[in-house]
Amino acid sequence: MTATAPLPPAPLTRALDLIGNTPLVRLEGPSAAAGCDIYGKCEFANPGGSVKDRAALWIIRDAEARGVLKPGGTVVEGTAGNTGIGIALVANALGYKTVIVMPDNQSREKMDTLRALGAELVLVPPTKFANPGHFVHTSRRLAEETEGAVWANQFDNIANRKAHIDSTAPELWSQLDGRIDGFTCAAGTGGTIAGVGLGLKEKDENVRIALTDPHGAALYNYYAHGELEAEGSSVAEGIGQGRITANLDGAPVDTQFRISDEEGLHWVARLLREEGLCLGLSSGINVAGAVALGRQLVAEGREAPRVATILCDSGFRYLSTIFNADWLCEKSLPVFDWLAD
Template sequence: MEYKNTILDAVGNTPLVRLNKVVPAGGATVLAKCEFMNPAGSVKDRMAMYIIQEAEKRGELRPGGTIVENTSGNTGLGVAMAAAVKGYKAVFTMPDKMSLEKINMLKSFGAEVIITPTDVPGDSPDHYVNVAKRVAQERNAFYLNQYHNALNIEAHERLTGPEIWRQTEGKVDAVVAGAGTGGTISGIGRYLKSINAHTRVVGVDILGSVHYHYFYTGTLPTAYVYKVEGIGEDIKCDAFDPKAIDEMRQVDDYQSFHMARRLVREEGLFCGGSSGSAAHVAVELAAEMGPGKTIVVILPDSGTRYITKFLADSWMRDHGFLEPERGLGLVEDVLKGMSREVVSAREDEPVGAVVDRMRSAGVSQVPVLDGASVPRLIVHEIDVLRGLQSGKISSQSPIRAVANPIGGLVYPKARVEELYPIFNQDKVAVVVDASKLVGIIAQIDLIEYLSRRGR
């Protein structure tokens, strides 16, 4: 008889499946590594099992013990599955943007789930990572620490990387994977580079996360909220090893969700939104590399976590990712009626130069772009005034010294109704398309738009 002693023995050895319909003709072969077929539904099963086994070997985790971890859901599910089999207690902290499906799945394994606010800085005591550290200390529990645990990288260097090499018989020209903690792409990259230095390792980050900017500049930008789960981060992660990666590419929510839906509907791969992020880049890369090359793309988790989110048309419409059925129109409709130029500043520009530009354009706020021309911050007249008055800055100081995180980020296809929560906080809406700034909408712009519509 052929069987596994426990479900934990079924982790790994996920199949490679060729993508046929989403890859353009004449492109490279793209093989999807179906990590959503792991028993708890994601690539994180590998890392969770590996770290737990190492902790047991080292005596850091004993029978009947408690495991605490901060998670976007996937690592938690892998840990919760292992805890159920091995008899451990499990406690998880999660940001409140995560899907209800993930929360209920964790609880179904018998885990305790602590929900924390999403829109807080990485150094806040309410940030889900810091809450997990505090809970682990209070309960004398084993803290998995996936973001800063070297074993996260090691798990994929010893397990996932060799598996890809074996399955492709060494004929892999590039590998593409999203970066959350960074452990998956870093571990796979380390292994493949050690075997063939010419293998191209491409990491994928989501607009709003810090990885892309950190990879190219070595500095941490201000992060802001994005919708895709299981990719990106707002803190520096020790499990993210830039030396194992050749390049980083950035995608946005819109690109990620639409590609993920295509994978489900055209390829029959029931995967999550971050799979769309990685696949979007893999398809771009396939067109660039051309025929005769092979790309492996990691599809990290299952669509079962997102039934009520991006897989639901109503959710996609509500968040501006599909055309609305009715309402006040789209953000792009508001932009069409605006005649003023879009003014921005580079983060290293002197305050004086930015103020001159604001005066000439007749605007009271400007978005601040990073080195890749991605809007990261925003500065208002009052910010400059307070900085000069307090002596914090001079006219020669870089504008980033008085800039603040963007409070309201929307896409052109978002419903006009999405602007109201932004304006209720006395903020302006910064409109981006494919990670680039396309407009700024203030309350007066919406008033003029609605007046023209006769509302």
Template sequence: MDGTNVEAFDSVLEAIGGTPLIRLARVAPAAGPPVYVKAEFLNPGGSVKDRAALSMVLAAERSGELKPGGHIVEGTSGNTGIGLAIVAAQRGYRLTVVVPDKSSREKTLILQAYGAEVVVTPGAVPREDPAHVSQLARRIAEESGGWLANQYDNPANPAAHHGGTGPEIWRQTRGRVTHFVAGIGTGGTISGTGAYLKEVSEGRIRVIGTDPDHSVYSGGDGSPYFVESIGHYRHPGTAEDLWPQSYHRDVVDVVEPIGDRESILTARRLAREEGLLLGASAGTAVAGALRLAATLPPDDLVVVVVPDSGRSYLSKYYDDEWLRGFGFLEDEHDEPTVAATARACSWLPSTASIGDALDHDGPGDRWAVTVPRPGAAGPPAAAEVTGTLDVPRLRAAAAQHRARRSDPITDYVGPALPTTGLGETRRAATAKLGQAPAAWVLTDGRVTGVFEAADPAAPS
């Protein structure tokens, strides 16, 4: 645009990047170093993924892989799709986005608002399953003659941050940054930014990754977690666990595991104490940055990427009822909550034998039957509970010699129970039961107990 002293862009694409640093004035340790967030939610599409989307499309145009008026296809939890939708709208491409069913409803609506075709597919399937996000996206691209963006393995993803995010942080801090913190999803942001900062500082800057504690990046068991757009879920049926080529592990000095509850409550705290409405993956990153800052001297300087806005998660992380339902909130109530009467329960993999069950010294008459997951740590994720073992019936059959120890538990497994959060009222939990005799009690989305429909020990 012509003119003097006028700050204006010729298209929305020119507004991608150049996001400010904002100091955390209230939640950071008072005696520690300054902690600044890199405000990526201020990109036009509301997330850091705008940078990668534009970089990947421009690289594909230069290489000839993407022709004028062509078809872009991508598998994504939503944010990269939104970035691609903006680029596609501006540059005249058709876009199909494949998203897992765990993605927020808001993201799907945003994608559709930009004119993208959205295909929803199950998120909890093995990587080799044709319905898996990456497999389905690849097949759609092949059948339609489209270009698959493939953010997980596309070198233009980390390149966007090596050429943009990293230099911005170095310039904005005047080279004073000592620690860089970011979550790990595709790995592009932390790899590209971290590599640049290490290069320009001659290795002085430390790069810290943050990760859901069940994600495999930080050594977790790979089971489901609730923070979107971050981490690495591994279905137990996946034959080969492939990590993204966009993630350059040699750049990251340490990966800090953060629990779902800490991530979500940190995000909510940022909204209420700093005026920053952010997604839960930002909560993961900031929680790690705050832990780090508590160990550092005041003359250090921490920069943490907050990747997206909380506006895409209002129906999840900012909805108190949603959080109570999964056991993330335990507010005080004027009436008894599930926590007051929840009974302990146990769990077994669906592959267990009757002998395994009889030898298992677990409490209660109902045990959760779960997807087999080698190396699983702690209570099972609600999403991986497939049925309910009738323990008294099984023991009676064994006592009457009607059940052999080598037989599977299959004949004694009934449907999975409904779920209720630890902090829900007994009245709300009872309303969820329907005809079921009980419900699994969830703490942070994991089965930790059982709530009986008619519990004589329950307070009235």
């Protein structure tokens, strides 16, 4: 008897339904390194190319439901880029304008994408959160000064983490047939790790939730020692946090790992050369954290543990940075061997 191919899914009724329901893939190299199954949620498959599409949709729908975003209005946000891209696409689909404030040290690809999507892009110098010129504070002021505008406020708007409670966590649970031992990712706003953590803990309290923190962020020390203290630095975009945002408040973090840029780039290189996945540095850092979590669970004697993480966005968004030999040399980071040649 000849096997028949499965039928393709029915067509969706609108483009915004493309957000979410992303594939989950077993990562061969990380699984071998951890001694257990490591899975990556392919968030680069969202229409805006990143995990931040989920937060963008939930934040805008929440603003509509609360009556603060009216037809023809404007959504203003401060972002490292990916949330802005998601907001611009969702806003376009729903008839809103977009103003995005971004630090001027983020990748050129993100800036060009935002302009191509029709967003008004405002670039500001990178600075500490305490500085009133910080991109978050600048975006809040612009929203207050713009008629008919709402401030998305992704860091402290818990519609962000609700996106992952409602969608990412149940998707992972279903895709892994209700058997998942650990989940880890880095925190930027905190929406993903808090939302997925809360959603998975509702299903099974024994799922271990781990923070994977880059150097230069303060959350590793917070969860390990109770103090917000940063050490070192990282060039990773969109992750790393120095405060407990509203989205992070109450996040069920059981353990924590600190991952260097070098280790993250190691996995970026391996996943590209060995598995055909072109990813950004935040994804590489997440995968390194997943390997660490998997090894921890194996060492504790868990039988064939399964660990999931987030593949945040595509490496094509970083051609001018981590895939540029001159840029890597300027940052004193290792150059991928194929770029060195």
